[in-house]
Amino acid sequence: MNWDDMKVFLAVARTESLTAAGKSLRVDPATVGRRVARLEEELGAVLFAKSPQGYAPTDAGQRLLSHAERAEQAMQGGADAVSGTPGELSGQIRVGAPDGCANYVLPQVCARIMDANPELEIQIVSLPRDFNLTKREADMAITVSAPTAGRLTVQRITDYHLTLGASEQYLAHAPAIERLSDLSAHRIVGYISDMIFDKELDYLAEFGIGRVHLASNSVSVQLNWIRGGAGIGVVHAFALPAAPGVVTVLPKHRLSRSFYLVRHADDRRLDRLNRFSAILTEGLRQEVALLEAAT
Template sequence: MTASPNFTWDDLQYFLAVARTGQLSVAARQLRTSHATVSRRIDRLEFSLRIKLFERNPRGYVLTGIGQRFIEAAERMEAEADRLQMDIFSGSAAHQGVVRLSAPEGIANFFLAHQISDFTVQHPNLSLELVTIQQIMSLSRKEADIAISLDPPKGGPYEIEKITDYRLNIYGAKSYLSERPEVKSRDDLLLHPFIGYIQDMIFAPGLDYLGDVHPGIRPRFQSSSISAQLTATLQGQGLCILPHFIARRQPDLELVLSREVQLTRHYYLVRHRDISRIPRVRAVADYLLAVVQNNRDAFLGEIESA
């Protein structure tokens, strides 16, 4: 009987890429190789192990039951390889590679994007990927290395640090408010159209805040994007609840009921314990914590109403 061929660490990297993406083509792009090479490596790994790791269907590759168990072992090996790299390298030499950061659209587009240039100067050999899709990416499946979250995981193998509180207020365009009666109480808010999130697409409980202002508010315009909400507010389509760090850059906005309505939410930094000590991941996490602390007024400061 012919002995089974050995598989290599490279084969496991191909396996992890397909397991995480579910698509040969996507895995091939991540690994910078061809679709055929990925398929061949997966076939070789299955033949070597004499097990079926994936079910193939028109929609892609889906892990079998034993494949689900195998990915846990493969990820442990991946984590050990990362730790070995961390032990080998030290100082600036370790700060190289790619780190993927998942963050809500608001803090990503209106704060972090303004800070990236400083980070790239400090870490010229480190590439940062900033992902701002609505759903929180899975750290356990290594879809991201670090996540900024409004509502951190309740359990699991994660390191969680609170980054900051941030304040939200009601805003309207100055042009809109100048043509309408003054808002003197929360009940007066019901006389105005509101802008907010699509209720059944709110991906974090922390974003469901219209009811905290007044239970009778029903938004007239809804969007899953805070950028679209801001644009609609600036165009005078109604009132909107916005974070201070976004509204402070908009001179055409005016606070409404600034003393009576102040909401507070929180941002958390979340990392998987297996990779939290890897130098490139730690470098990004340390930078995020420092840059937010150095700009606390942007998150907590107040704008005086006109």
């Protein structure tokens, strides 16, 4: 079997689309289709069932998928063993993360990792949703809850805290806030309720807040509204150093959440990813502690 054909097979199996597979491989969809047809002819088996929803692996395709993924890991492991400076990490690693972590914690941590490993290429994918590691949307993902399904390894990284926050500008002209019930007289910034992708992010009710006046699925948008004096919202304590002029409101009322590192179970065989994940988790612990101490 031609390894290039196997890479095409993996891309289609993960994206379930010739167009998306072609985009990831930087070839046109017609070429992807021809390569799949060639592989099917060589193996004497239909690997994908085409439907309006896309290309879903058949039973034969599913059986081939596990072998193809092991071959991919072996190829990557071989490349890692001979590339770069001994002792240093190299190659590309993609990390998925919720946008709070991706905007206010990961950049500093990854920059320090790059300082020690200049041949490494780190990509941060910041999206307000869960990542599908089975489809290789990322090499690893940081999440706010521990997944319970799939062939995944889950490691708790660290706790972090959330508090109510508002700008000094807003508070100077707003009704006084002495207890949670006083929040009903204020404009609230928060998530769009039907776009909350993880139950751990549905925290306004814990502050007794029902109605959200200014809503976004982005933590950064919410924080910018709060910085601009638009209202009161829940902010990450680790984001406060990046938001001068924003102060905590009712500081005794705060929530605790956790970050988890999630990886595909088969990736435990890859020394490069094991080493990177160890450095990343320790860096995240230190950075969250440093940023929260600053507030």
